[in-house]
Amino acid sequence: MTPDQPEARRRALAFNAVGPAINQAGYWLPLSARRAVADAVLDAVAGELDADQRRAVRIQTLLDDTRDRIRKLHRPVERAGRVVCAECSAYLGEPADRPAPCPTISALEPTA
Ligand SMILES: [Zn+2]
Structure with missing residues (x-):
């Protein structure tokens, strides 16, 4: 055993x-x-x-x-040479693109 x-x-x-x-x-x-x-x-x-x-x-x-x-x-996409969150950036629009990973993706990561 x-x-x-x-x-x-x-x-x-x-x-x-x-x-x-x-x-x-x-x-x-x-x-x-x-x-x-x-x-x-x-x-x-x-x-x-x-x-x-x-x-x-x-x-x-x-x-x-x-x-x-x-x-x-919330996948990363390239927009104007920057990697941004597809969902958050589409919601916020230019110039308020949200860099990827966005807070939503960060929240999915396990905490220590
Ligand atoms: Zn996002």
């Missing part, structure tokens, strides 16, 4: 959580029972985990598509 295997990592985390939780409640379980409890809980929530993962993928795809549409709209 390596940490980059999500299922194995999830099972290891669940297994490691069972012991302290049982002990804190004043009980003790052998390791094999801890594994069975951890696996049973993970199996019970597997459908929820899968749904959450599919939802996360859909949201990421929507976010990526939206960023792509914004980048196409």
Whole structure:
């Protein structure tokens, strides 16, 4: 098992959580029972985990598509020897051309 295997990592985390939780409640379980409890809980929530993962993928795809549409709209174009934002400059007109990248594109960049 390596940490980059999500299922194995999830099972290891669940297994490691069972012991302290049982002990804190004043009980003790052998390791094999801890594994069975951890696996049973993970199996019970597997459908929820899968749904959450599919939802996360859909949201990421929507976010990526939206960023792509914004980048196409605010693409750099050359105008009179200057590189300006196509959308912002079209809106502002001469001589108020907005240099590219414009604030909209800059806002798409991740912050530290
Ligand atoms: Zn722009």
